[in-house]
Amino acid sequence: MSEQQQKRVSAAGNGEHANGGKRQRALAHDGGVKQERLAEEQGREEASQGGEGERALVAMEEQEEAQISLRMSVSHLHCVACLLPLKPPTSKCEAGHVVCSGCRGRHTTQVCVGAANYSTCAELDLILRDAKVPCAYGEYGCTSWVVYYEAADHHRCCRCAPCFCPDPGCEVLTSPAELAEHFASHHGWPITKFDYGRPCKLAVPGLQDKLVLVGEGDGSVFLVSSQCALGVATAVSLVCVRACGDAAAGAPQFRCKLWVEVEGNRENLALVTSMVASSNMSRGFVPAEQGMFLVVPPELLHDESGEAPVLKIRVDRIDRANGGASTARSPSATPPSSLPKRLL
Structure with a gap:
């Protein structure tokens, strides 16, 4: 046999081997499909007889349904x-217009004058809920x-x-969590978890200093800053950095207590308790006079003892689902032991 003939035979053998590999994979796939069908049929057969087969069928039926992504006109999902x-x-009127249950009267007077009969849209309701x-x-x-139909509430x-980053000249716009990292990495504002x-x-x-607080558990971001608001006195404020307003449904509320004292001289201190305001920081730092x-006072900032004053902050998360109760002890119920009794 010539060298050329040997190459043809070798090529043919390789082709058969390759094709054979594809056929083996196809057969294996077909065999797997057949086994799945047999198992399903066996499970249904055993289900008819009760026992383990029934539980297997129930487990099979409880598997999560397949999901799809699609595009469609939003008008199909809006009330006319x-x-x-x-x-x-x-509900659907006689003319085929679908409306919210609370819009029947408006629809009858504005669009379909005289339409009095409405039918329910149970099938559409299933789609809307999903x-x-x-x-x-x-x-x-x-x-x-x-x-x-709940997207607007979620976005709020x-x-x-x-x-926004409140630092003048900084154009960063990102989530509060990413913004906290930005504060530390680009502006050097220290982060403290509490x-x-x-x-x-x-x-x-x-x-010129800013302090960043991050709540344990929920990751809420707070920014502490100070301004010279009343003569030589310093005004310290705390704001929650978030886009949603304090009244937004589902948004947690916070109550804070801020006080400054000098270690070893706790008779002299400044204290305030208030609800925490929220801001997306689009207008920079919130002026002290607006919140x-x-x-x-300067007496605390420059104490005669030479000790540095200490700022203490306590934040309580308000649980709206529990009638406005704090998730921790109320700040007015049991003040920190370091506070003098005259403030109780």
Whole structure:
């Protein structure tokens, strides 16, 4: 056999080997599919007889359904009367218009005058309850998929809604969590993690100093700054850095207690208790005169003993689901033991 003929035979053999490998993988796949079908049929057969087969079938039916992503006109998901996202239960008039249950009267007088008969849309309600969209703040870290008619409520209290860096000339816009890291890495503002309901001891910030607090558990970001507001006195304020307002549904509220004292001279101190304001910092630092702040007199900042004053901060998270009770002890119920009794 010539060398050329040997090459042909070798090539043919390699081709058959390659094709044979593909055939083996195809056969293996077909065999796996057949085994799955046999197992399913066996499970259904055993289910009809009870026992383990029934439990296997129930487990199979409880598996999560397949999900799909699709595009469609939003008009199909909006009420023709109020033009807002449809919220179950929905109704359909005689002309085929779908409206929110609370929009029947408006629809009858404005669109379909005289339409008095409405039917329920149970099938559409199932779709509306299951139709989810990704959070609009996905680029800032939110991975939530929310029901379409609840998306607006989610965006109003989304923890990833972007906020601004308040430092003049800084154009950074990102989530509060990323903003806290930005404060430390680009501006040198120290980060301190704290527990709600427990005092946190810090140095009194100077006029150019900023302190960043991050709550344990929920990661809420707070910014502490000071300003010269009343003559030579220093005004220390605390603000929660977040885009959602304090009244947004689902947004937690916070109450804080700030006080400054000199170690060894606890008879002289300045103290204030207030609700914590929120800001997306789009207008920079919140001026002290526009919110609650702690006025620290110069006597505390320059104590005769030479001891440095200490700023203590206690933040309590308000649990709205529990009727406005704090998740920790109320700051007015049992003050820190270091406070003199005359303040009780």
